Amino acid sequence: MELNVSDLSVSRGGIAVLEGLSFSILEGEALVLRGPNGSGKTTLLRTIAGLQPPLRGTIGLEREAMAYAGHSDGIKSVLTVRENLQFWADVFETGAIDPALQAFDLSALENRPAGGLSAGQKRRLGLARMVVSGRPVWVLDEPTVSLDLASVAMFAEAVRAHLAAGGLALLATHIDLGLSEARMLDVTPFKAIPPEIDDFDGDFL
Template sequence: MELNVTGLSVARGGIPVLEGLDFTLRAGEALILRGPNGVGKTTVLRTIAGLQPPLAGQVGLEREAMAYAGHADGIKSTLTVRENLGFWADIFGTTSIDAALVAFDLTALADRVAGALSAGQKRRLGLARMVVTGRPVWVLDEPTVSLDAGAVALFAQAVRTHLAGGGMALMATHIDLGLDEARVLDVAPYRAKAPAHDDFDGSFL
């Protein structure tokens, strides 16, 4: 299985931000997208995950193979940690949440209501969702926000375990994830050219 991105161009708010992006991600590989704030990293991830259409180009892998985690933790505050993970396991048709609890050190918190968790604990729970999806491609936007050094190490190990099982990880972050084996792609050289003055109004249509 491969994720092939070819000639990808994306827009935010109707304005092209990146164009001509090419890369291939293979089983067992991780790729980190880097670039200045506002360059379009999040837009690329959302497009690849099928949450918005591209302006041009191809994403050569079915969206059903991907699991996406954005800035929101994606948890229900009135449910316990165990119930949250069980909910996502049901959605994705998987059977066990034990590996996710262990991977993100949530076992002792399994029966705590999610709304009572700290920001870091909520983030760990949100990331633990990825484990229960059973999907081979993890698409992660700034995954370690709100995490301390110990939790970042847990995340890195979870990614390594996923890769060792033939999975893939595509991430955007400014933070060192402790994944020296991951490739890095600077998306800044793919910035879209500013629209001509005559075309500026048309960018909003």
Template sequence: MELTVSDLSVARGGIAVLEGVSFTIASGEALVLRGPNGIGKTTLLRTVAGLQPPLSGAVGLERDAMAYAGHADGIKSVLSVRENLQFWADVFETGSIDAALDAFDLRGLENRAAGGLSAGQKRRLGLARMVVTGRPVWVLDEPTVSLDVASVAMFADAVRAHLAGGGLALLATHIDLGLAEARVLDVEPFKAVPPPLDDFDGAFL
């Protein structure tokens, strides 16, 4: 399996933020996006995942091969940890949630309501959804937010296992996860050129 992004241009609020982005990720590989805050990493990830249309260019992989985790944890606070994961297992028809519970050390929290978890525990539960989906392509936006050092290592191990199983990952993070399989792409060179001001706008500057 291979994720190919070709000459992709993406917009936020109707304004282009990145232009001409191209890369390929093969099975067993990870690509880490780097760049200053606000440059468009989240917009790029959402576009690749099919959550918003590109201005131009193409993503060479079916969207149903991807699982996306953004800034929100995507959990239901009134449900227990087990019920949350089982909900997603039922949606994706993957069955067992045992691997997800083990990967993110959630065994002792299975029956606790998600709303009563700490920020870090909620984040671990949200990331455990990626394992439950069974999808080969993980698209992750700042996945280590709210995680302590031990949990970051736990997440890195989960990504490593995913890659070893033939999956691939595209993620934006400022933290070095120690993944030998990961390449880094600086998106700053793809920053869109602002449109020229017309005479009317220029008169008010």
């Protein structure tokens, strides 16, 4: 399993934000995207995950190999923790959800409606979807939002387990996850050059 990105350019609102990105992530590897707010990390992740088309370039992996977690937790508040994970297990056509409950310390909360969880607990439930997905490629956008230090460490262990099982991960985060083995990629040098605006009056001279 390998994710290959070649000469990729991505846009937000029809305007290029990043261009000329090329990188590869091998089985068992994690790549962490860095860059200031608004630099295009979310747009890049959404493009790689197949949620929007690239301006140009290629993404050498099928969308069906990827599981994406964005800013939304992707949970249904009226369902219990277990029912939420079972819903996603059915969507991804995978098996037991107990490993996901254990990985994110949710077993004691499994019968609680998701709407009654704290922000951090909701985030852990949302991230537990990645384990349930059974997909080898995790694409994660600011996954540690609302998590305390203990939960950040818990998430890092889940990523390590995923990598050890032959998966790979692409993450955007400003937080040090303690994943010393992860490679870093600063997207700032790939910022797209804005198009020049013609002098409107010049058209009439």
